Amino acid sequence: MKQLYPKLILDALQTVRYPGTGKNIVEMGMVEDDLRISGLHVTFSLLFDKPTNPFLKSLVKAAEAAIHAYVGKEVEVEIATLCPPSAGDQPKGESAPPAVGPRGANIIAVSSGKGGVGKSTVAANLAIGLARLGYRVGLLDCDIFGPSIPKMFQLEGEQIYSEERDGKTLILPAEKYGIKVLSIGFFVNPDTPTLWRGGMASNALKQLIGEADWGVLDYFILDTPPGTSDIHLTLVQTLPITGAIIVSTPQQVALADARKGLNMYTNEKVNVPILGLVENMSWFTPAELPDNRYYIFGREGVRVLAEETGFPLLAQIPLVQSVCENGDAGTPAALDPASPTGNAFLQLAARVVTQTDRRNAEQAATRIVETH
Numbered sequence: 001m002k003q004l005y006p007k008l009i010l011d012a013l014q015t016v017r018y019p020g021t022g023k024n025i026v027e028m029g030m031v032e033d034d035l036r037i038s039g040l041h042v043t044f045s046l047l048f049d050k051p052t053n054p055f056l057k058s059l060v061k062a063a064e065a066a067i068h069a070y071v072g073k074e075v076e077v078e079i080a081t082l083c084p085p086s087a088g089d090q091p092k093g094e095s096a097p098p099a100v101g102p103r104g105a106n107i108i109a110v111s112s113g114k115g116g117v118g119k120s121t122v123a124a125n126l127a128i129g130l131a132r133l134g135y136r137v138g139l140l141d142c143d144i145f146g147p148s149i150p151k152m153f154q155l156e157g158e159q160i161y162s163e164e165r166d167g168k169t170l171i172l173p174a175e176k177y178g179i180k181v182l183s184i185g186f187f188v189n190p191d192t193p194t195l196w197r198g199g200m201a202s203n204a205l206k207q208l209i210g211e212a213d214w215g216v217l218d219y220f221i222l223d224t225p226p227g228t229s230d231i232h233l234t235l236v237q238t239l240p241i242t243g244a245i246i247v248s249t250p251q252q253v254a255l256a257d258a259r260k261g262l263n264m265y266t267n268e269k270v271n272v273p274i275l276g277l278v279e280n281m282s283w284f285t286p287a288e289l290p291d292n293r294y295y296i297f298g299r300e301g302v303r304v305l306a307e308e309t310g311f312p313l314l315a316q317i318p319l320v321q322s323v324c325e326n327g328d329a330g331t332p333a334a335l336d337p338a339s340p341t342g343n344a345f346l347q348l349a350a351r352v353v354t355q356t357d358r359r360n361a362e363q364a365a366t367r368i369v370e371t372h
Contacts, residue, residue: 004037004039004040004042004071006035008071009035009042009044009071010026010031010035011070012067012069012070012071013026013063013066013067014027015066016059016063016066018055019055019058019357019358025046029047030047030059031044031045031046031047032047040072040074040075040076041075041078042076042077043079043080044079044080045079045080045081045082046059046060046063046079046081046082047082048081048083050083051083054358054360054361055357055361057218057357058353058354058357060079060081061133061353063077064077102214102216102217102220103215103216104217105138105214105216106218106219106220106356106360107220107239107240107241107242108126108220108221108222108242108243108245108356109222109224109244109272110123110126110221110224110247111224111232111245111247112226112246112254112257112258113226113227113228113246113256113258113261114226114254114258115146115226115227116226117247117248117249117280117281118247118249118280118281118317119224119226119247119280120141120143120152121152121280121323121327122245122345122348123149123223124149124332125332125345125348126245126345126349126352127139127179127219128177128179128332128335129334129345129346129349130218130219130221130352130353131177131178132334132337132349133346133349135218135219135353136215136219137178137179137217137218137221138173138179138180138181138214138220138221139179139180139182139220139221140181140182140209140220141181141184141185141223142222142224142235143223143225143231144184144204144205144225145201145225147183147184149183149185149223150185151185151327151328151330152332153174153177153181153330154330155183155330156185158186160182160186160187165213170212171207171208172212172213173212173213173214174186180214180215180217182208182212184204184208199230201230202230202234205234205238206234206238209238209239210238219356222235222239222241227257228260233369236272236369237368237369238368239368240365240366240367240368241366242359243273243274243275243355243356243359243366244261244265244272244273244274245275245276245277245278245314246258246261246262246265246276247280248277248278248301248302249281249301249302250282250295250297250298250301251298251301252301254297255302255305258302259305271366272366273359273366274309274311275312275314275352275356275359276312276313276314276351277302277306277309277311277312277313277314278302278313278317279301279313279315279316279317280317280319281296281297281317281318281319282302282317283295283299283318283319284296284319284320285319285320286321287321293318296319302316303316314348314352315344315347315348317341317345320341332345333345
């Protein structure tokens with residue numbers, strides 16, 4: 001690898017743009033003059049207007065990623081953040097910590113109008129993508145009647161423990177791939193149907209949220225059940241959901257149900273922002289013909305829906321055999337970012353970070369839906 005020098009680092013940082021301005025962070029004077037290089041170790045500071053800048057975390061990670069991409073993966077990057085003193089007021093869009101559940105997290109609901117569109121696959125790979133970007137991530141399987149996250153993380157039969165803290169018994173989530181994971185599937189027989197009424201299912205979900213040691217997280221991903229149900233009502237009445245992601249295939253019957261999901265979250269009584277749409281199974285690509293695309297479920301259906309509703313299209317995920325195989329094997333595709341599908345999920349995670357930062361900067365914190 002060639003020798004490092006300041007211009008090489010600054011050229012890489014010029015590829016990092018501040019959201020919404022079109023200007024890069026060097027042009028904006030955000031890179032301080034304390035750049036130091038020692039062998040393969042690089043240190044410098046980024047200057048922000050305030051410590052609560054909504055893009056602070058994402059820009060630091062983007063700067064690190066730019067250096068690794070344009071200079072070399074071997075470079076050790078250490079970035080400090082400098083901000084002028086402030087009163088520490090909570091910014092407009094920053095969600096207050098929920099009364100229960102993880103502290104300080106952006107809470108993202110991954111939803112679909114109908115089953116079978118790959119919502120859990122997207123949720124699992126999104127969680128892994130966020131973790132690979134360096135965020136602290138928790139994943140809650142909210143599908144009480146059809147939990148699939150234990151299998152997708154190779155955690156079937158996992159023994160879940162609890163411990164006493166300050167007179168309260170807390171469930172300790174499982175940990176896999178750097179993610180804290182909980183599912184009702186850890187506590188029930190996988191071969192026996194869960195014959196519970198809505199109230200019992202909702203109470204079980206509340207326990208997984210409020211009686212677990214989630215700790216401090218950056219992102220808390222909710223893999224919600226398909227459709228609109230008691231579970232969704234329980235979630236919006238329990239947690240201040242930062243935003244929702246709607247997953248659908250391009251098929252018209254799936255899009256009709258996706259519209260219902262959009263309407264549920266944007267209903268004035270619920271009022272959860274939509275971060276964007278994900279089109280899953282966009283096309284089929286056989287392994288032996290990697291350049292071919294076969295549009296089995298229709299073409300560009302979710303893109304058209306995104307244009308109609310004004311919500312961003314976050315990703316189009318192809319249908320390839322390895323996605324199914326990896327999910328069944330407990331090794332989701334995002335674990336291999338070098339693969340086309342893994343890279344697509346990693347890009348999805350990056351776009352979710354950008355949309356979440358933008359949402360927090362432009363909109364007020366979500367309020368928990370009150371029960372009357």
